[in-house]
Amino acid sequence: MSRVSSYQRSARWKVSWLFVFIALACLPFSDLSITTYDPWAELGRLFEGLLQPTLGGVDNPFQALLQTLAFALLGVSGGALVGFGLAQLFHLRWVRIICASLRAVHELFWALIFLQIFGLHPLTGLLALGIPYAATFAKVYAEIIEEGDRSAYEVVCRQSGPISAFFYAQLPDLWRHIVSYTSYRLECGLRSSAVLGFVGLPTLGYYLSTAFLEGSYGELWALLMLFYLVILTLRYWAQPRLMPIYCLAAPFIIANDSEISLANISRFFTQDIVPLPLRNGEGLAGLWHWLSELFVNDALPGIINTLLLTQLALVLTGIIALLWFPLISRLFFKRWGRLVGHLFLVVMRSTPEYILAFILLMLWGPSMLPAVLALAMHNGAIIAHLIGRYSDALPVRLDGITGINRYAYQVVPAIYNQFLAFLFYRWEIIQRETAILGILGITTLGFYIDSAIQDIRLDRAMVLIAITAALNVGVDALSHSIRSRLRLSFGLQRDVVAR
Structure with a gap:
C-alpha cells in the first residue's frame, strides 16, 4: 500500500511539472503585451473612483x-x-x-x-x-x-x-x-x-x-x-x-414589451444557420470547400489561441491558489487576519472573469495578458477558498514548526491531492471562459464567433460554436482521465467545487 501511495505521489508531481513546462513552452507563442498609451495612469484613475463611489449617474x-x-x-x-x-x-x-x-x-x-x-x-x-x-x-x-x-x-x-x-x-x-x-x-x-x-x-x-x-x-x-x-x-x-x-x-x-417574431424563428432554422453552399445549391463539394476555408482561416487560429490561453491560465491559477489559500487558514493566520483574507477571496471569486477581463483589457489593451490574469485570479480565489477550508481540518504538529516550513513541509504535501483535484476539475471551466473572452477582442474562438455574428453569418458562427463545444468536451474527458489515473477525488465535496 505504501509503495502504491509513493507511486501516486510521484505521478502527481510529475504531472504538475509537465503542465508547468507546457505553459512555459506556450509563452513564446502568446501575446502578453501591454499596448495602451499610459496604463498606469488609467489604473490610478480607476482606484481613485474606489474612494468616491456613486450611483448618481446611473439610471x-x-x-x-x-x-x-x-x-x-x-x-x-x-x-x-x-x-x-x-x-x-x-x-x-x-x-x-x-x-x-x-x-x-x-x-x-x-x-x-x-x-x-x-x-x-x-x-x-x-x-x-x-x-x-x-x-x-x-x-x-x-x-x-x-x-x-x-x-x-x-x-x-x-x-x-x-x-x-x-x-x-x-x-x-x-x-x-x-x-x-x-x-x-x-x-x-x-x-x-x-x-x-x-x-x-x-x-x-x-x-x-x-x-x-x-x-x-x-x-x-x-x-x-x-x-x-x-x-x-x-x-x-x-x-x-x-x-x-x-x-x-x-x-x-x-x-x-418585447415580442417574439415567428418569422425570425422560422428564418433562423430554415435559412440563417444552413451553410451557405447548401443554400446556394452547391452540393457536398461546395460544403467541403466552405468548411475547409472556415477551419483554416477561423477555427484553427482560434483553437490554438484558446488552448494557449487556457494552459497559461490553468498553471497561473494553480500558483495563485497555492499562494492565497493560507490567507483563510487557521494554520497561518489568526481570526482577524483570516477575516480580511475571506473578504479578499470573496471579492475575487465573486467578480466574473468576463467583467475582470473587460476592466483589465480597457487598461492594458487587447492582448492575452488581461484574460490570463482575470481567469487565474478568479479561479485561483475559488480553489484557494476550498483548500483553505480543507487545511483547517489538518492536525497541527506539536514540534513548533511554523511559517514557511509549516507551509512547505507539512501543509502543501497534505493538501496537494485536493488541490490537484479542484484544479483539474476547473480545467474545462477555465477553457469555456477562455473561449468566451474572445468577444472582448482576444483572438480565441469567441472572437471569430462574435465576428461571424456581427457579420450576420450565423451559419459560420454555429459551426464555430460546435467546435468550441467539442473542444470543451475533449478537455473535460482528458481532465476526468487524469483525475482517475492519479486517483484524485473529493467525493461529495464536489458540491462546492463549481462555486
Missing part, C-alpha cells in the same frame, strides 16, 4: 440589480428542476452525451444564439442560463445520487418500488448535498446573469460596461459594491423557504 441601478436577481433565480431554478429529472436518466449514454454538449457551450454563446431568435425578450436570458445549468445540474445531481448510501433504498425498494424508495429512503439523505450545491450554483447564476448585460440584456453588466467605457469609475465601483453586497449576504436572503416567493415575483420583474 435605476436597483432595477438593474433586481433584473440580475430575477434572471438568476428563474434560470437556476428552472435548470435545477430539469437537471434533477435528467439526473434520473443520466445512466443512459445519450443523455450524458447531450448534457456534455449543452454545458460545454458558455451562457454568453447561448445568449448570442437566442438574441438572433428572440431579440431582447426575457426568454433569451432565461434559456441562456437555463440550458447549460440544467446540463450541469444533471451531471452533479447524478454523481451525488450515485455516491450516496443505497442500503436503505435497497430495503425499501423491495417493498414499494424504485420511485417510492428513492423519494422516501434515498433523497432525504442526499438532500443536504443537493441544497448545498444548488445554493452555490445560484451564486454562479448571479455572476452569469450580471454578465448577460454585456450583450444587451438589462442586468448589471450593461451598466458596468457603460460606466467603464465612459470613464465613470465611481459609478463602476458603486455597482460592483452593490453586486458584492448581494453575494456576501446570499446565505441570509436566499433561504430555501423564500425561493418560491422570489420565483413567483421574478417573471413580473423581467417582463418587458
Whole structure:
C-alpha cells in the first residue's frame, strides 16, 4: 500500500511539472503585451473612483440589480428542476452525451444564439442560463445520487418500488448535498446573469460596461459594491423557504414589451444557420470547400489561441491558489487576519472573469495578458477558498514548526491531492471562459464567433460554436482521465467545487 501511495505521489508531481513546462513552452507563442498609451495612469484613475463611489449617474441601478436577481433565480431554478429529472436518466449514454454538449457551450454563446431568435425578450436570458445549468445540474445531481448510501433504498425498494424508495429512503439523505450545491450554483447564476448585460440584456453588466467605457469609475465601483453586497449576504436572503416567493415575483420583474417574431424563428432554422453552399445549391463539394476555408482561416487560429490561453491560465491559477489559500487558514493566520483574507477571496471569486477581463483589457489593451490574469485570479480565489477550508481540518504538529516550513513541509504535501483535484476539475471551466473572452477582442474562438455574428453569418458562427463545444468536451474527458489515473477525488465535496 505504501509503495502504491509513493507511486501516486510521484505521478502527481510529475504531472504538475509537465503542465508547468507546457505553459512555459506556450509563452513564446502568446501575446502578453501591454499596448495602451499610459496604463498606469488609467489604473490610478480607476482606484481613485474606489474612494468616491456613486450611483448618481446611473439610471435605476436597483432595477438593474433586481433584473440580475430575477434572471438568476428563474434560470437556476428552472435548470435545477430539469437537471434533477435528467439526473434520473443520466445512466443512459445519450443523455450524458447531450448534457456534455449543452454545458460545454458558455451562457454568453447561448445568449448570442437566442438574441438572433428572440431579440431582447426575457426568454433569451432565461434559456441562456437555463440550458447549460440544467446540463450541469444533471451531471452533479447524478454523481451525488450515485455516491450516496443505497442500503436503505435497497430495503425499501423491495417493498414499494424504485420511485417510492428513492423519494422516501434515498433523497432525504442526499438532500443536504443537493441544497448545498444548488445554493452555490445560484451564486454562479448571479455572476452569469450580471454578465448577460454585456450583450444587451438589462442586468448589471450593461451598466458596468457603460460606466467603464465612459470613464465613470465611481459609478463602476458603486455597482460592483452593490453586486458584492448581494453575494456576501446570499446565505441570509436566499433561504430555501423564500425561493418560491422570489420565483413567483421574478417573471413580473423581467417582463418587458418585447415580442417574439415567428418569422425570425422560422428564418433562423430554415435559412440563417444552413451553410451557405447548401443554400446556394452547391452540393457536398461546395460544403467541403466552405468548411475547409472556415477551419483554416477561423477555427484553427482560434483553437490554438484558446488552448494557449487556457494552459497559461490553468498553471497561473494553480500558483495563485497555492499562494492565497493560507490567507483563510487557521494554520497561518489568526481570526482577524483570516477575516480580511475571506473578504479578499470573496471579492475575487465573486467578480466574473468576463467583467475582470473587460476592466483589465480597457487598461492594458487587447492582448492575452488581461484574460490570463482575470481567469487565474478568479479561479485561483475559488480553489484557494476550498483548500483553505480543507487545511483547517489538518492536525497541527506539536514540534513548533511554523511559517514557511509549516507551509512547505507539512501543509502543501497534505493538501496537494485536493488541490490537484479542484484544479483539474476547473480545467474545462477555465477553457469555456477562455473561449468566451474572445468577444472582448482576444483572438480565441469567441472572437471569430462574435465576428461571424456581427457579420450576420450565423451559419459560420454555429459551426464555430460546435467546435468550441467539442473542444470543451475533449478537455473535460482528458481532465476526468487524469483525475482517475492519479486517483484524485473529493467525493461529495464536489458540491462546492463549481462555486
